[in-house]
Amino acid sequence: MKAFRTLDDVDLKGKRVLLRVDLNVPMEAGRITDRTRIERVAPTIAEIADKGGKVILLAHFGRPKGRDPKDSLKPVAAAVSQVIKRPVAFADDCIGDVAEKAIAAMKDGDVLCLENTRFHKEEEENDPAFVAALAKLGDIWVNDAFSAAHRAHASTEGLGHKLPAIAGRTMQAELEALDKALGAPKKPVIAIVGGAKVSTKLALLENLVGKVDALVIGGGMANTFLHAQGIAIGKSLAEKDLASTALRILDKAAKANCAIILPVDAVVAFHFEANAPSHAYGLDAIPSDGMILDVGPLSIERITSAIDDAATLVWNGPVGAFELSPFDKGTMAAAKHAAARTKAKKLISVAGGGDTVAALNAARVADDFSYVSTAGGAFLEWMEGKPLPGVEVLRR
Structure with a gap:
């Protein structure tokens, strides 16, 4: 260092x-x-x-x-x-x-x-x-x-x-891990970004599409992108007013040669509660009164095979409503798969953010990741490409 x-x-x-x-x-x-x-x-x-x-x-x-x-x-x-x-x-x-x-x-x-x-x-x-x-x-x-x-x-x-x-x-361990993840990473690099709202992670998405080879977008954020592409998402959580922003990010990703991985199917329920009756649907068949609460089985396969193709993974945010069973399946599957690849020395995995840490702990794989950052805001700002005052002052 x-x-x-x-x-x-x-x-x-x-x-x-x-x-x-x-x-x-x-x-x-x-x-x-x-x-x-x-x-x-x-x-x-x-x-x-x-x-x-x-x-x-x-x-x-x-x-x-x-x-x-x-x-x-x-x-x-x-x-x-x-x-x-x-x-x-x-x-x-x-x-x-x-x-x-x-x-x-x-x-x-x-x-x-x-x-x-x-x-x-x-x-x-x-x-x-x-x-x-x-x-x-x-x-x-x-x-x-x-x-x-x-x-x-x-x-x-x-x-x-x-x-x-x-x-x-x-601090040294964090900076070394972050450098391996986005500073001078082993390529190809994949990022998983999830969570409820695009609006809280706009700067993050804009920065990542220029830095990673593939970007998985999950959680409520993915619904905004699906809606922007003209897919009917029923009563799912989405920021429909950010459709044009979502399209701009997709365009920027295409120009930067960054593959955007969005859900291809979804687990839908009619009530936002644990163990609500649910069913997997293709994106062309989302019920008008249903809510997308997790990625479907085909999307999980897509995410795990994208992890297989990567040498480095950066993760911030769950890909479904992971705090409610059974809508934690997508997040748990991706977490366990990334952990297994890391243990097999085939992946460098860096994750951070409160919900992400909670999800990795729930999956019991936090210790198997290369590095898990407990820093919420600082980790997010670093991923957004912003200089951090408390780090900059340490430079020689």
């Missing part, structure tokens, strides 16, 4: 290391319900501590408007301690006397978590005085929060202009 400095490039012993991590974990009734984000950054924390650095964790939690006890990172710091199996001290602020005293008391290898950076509105404003107050606390800034890299905030971007800027191991 020549473009970014990593932990291999710095001497950490005795240094105060400001480590930006993503600790914005889901919590219910004061209990953390999913520790994935903590587990992802644990190796970076351990490595810095083991090399004699003083690990000072910077993170946000929730969307507080000023100081709010329910958005305190204190219970999260306790969970970090359990995951990394070493003590984690806590400071009741992220700048000023409280933070400075806590850091002054640290020994080499200690871990300290500072309070929620968003308790200060200046964090999200990337305010220079706030950046300076944070920078005063450390000798090195390590960014290990790819999921917050699309935001130019004080702790995610501003510090990179004040202190030596280093990519943590999670």
Whole structure:
């Protein structure tokens, strides 16, 4: 990874290391319900501590408007301690006397978590005085929060202009995986893009048709494309006002030599609910009062054979209403097929986005993909081809 400095490039012993991590974990009734984000950054924390650095964790939690006890990172710091199996001290602020005293008391290898950076509105404003107050606390800034890299905030971007800027191991793994997926991928490349609405993924589709060899469009988005081509889709979810946009994307794909793979059949139900009676129909026979809720068996075959033809797969969004059984069949089949190809060393597979991660977990294949990004917005913006402030500041 020549473009970014990593932990291999710095001497950490005795240094105060400001480590930006993503600790914005889901919590219910004061209990953390999913520790994935903590587990992802644990190796970076351990490595810095083991090399004699003083690990000072910077993170946000929730969307507080000023100081709010329910958005305190204190219970999260306790969970970090359990995951990394070493003590984690806590400071009741992220700048000023409280933070400075806590850091002054640290020994080499200690871990300290500072309070929620968003308790200060200046964090999200990337305010220079706030950046300076944070920078005063450390000798090195390590960014290990790819999921917050699309935001130019004080702790995610501003510090990179004040202190030596280093990519943590999670950030490094993410950037290396993304480079393999779209930066310098092994060809041919296939992308699967699903989800409900074309409008939320216009920039993504526009960018991908110029970069991939084949693009599978699924979910409610596919209905908009089918409607644009004059296919009757009954009462299916679709953004009919975006028909001309869909045709423009198809035209752009044709000029870029990118094959667009749309459903050739569909599973239709008459109620949007789990286990609603359903039936597979050809596209020329969709009932006028029916709703397309998943791709049909012929479409699944088409998607799996397109995966067979690819060396690299990038995936964002399910191809059907995967949260309702049995309309998860298309997404599950594609996920399991891609996972099997990856395990057989025939495919590099990179997936991301909340629904996609949920679908891969439901199919129990997330661990078999080459890389699964837990970064929602940042992953999407990267796929759209946008520069991410928290990544750009890390470049050598």
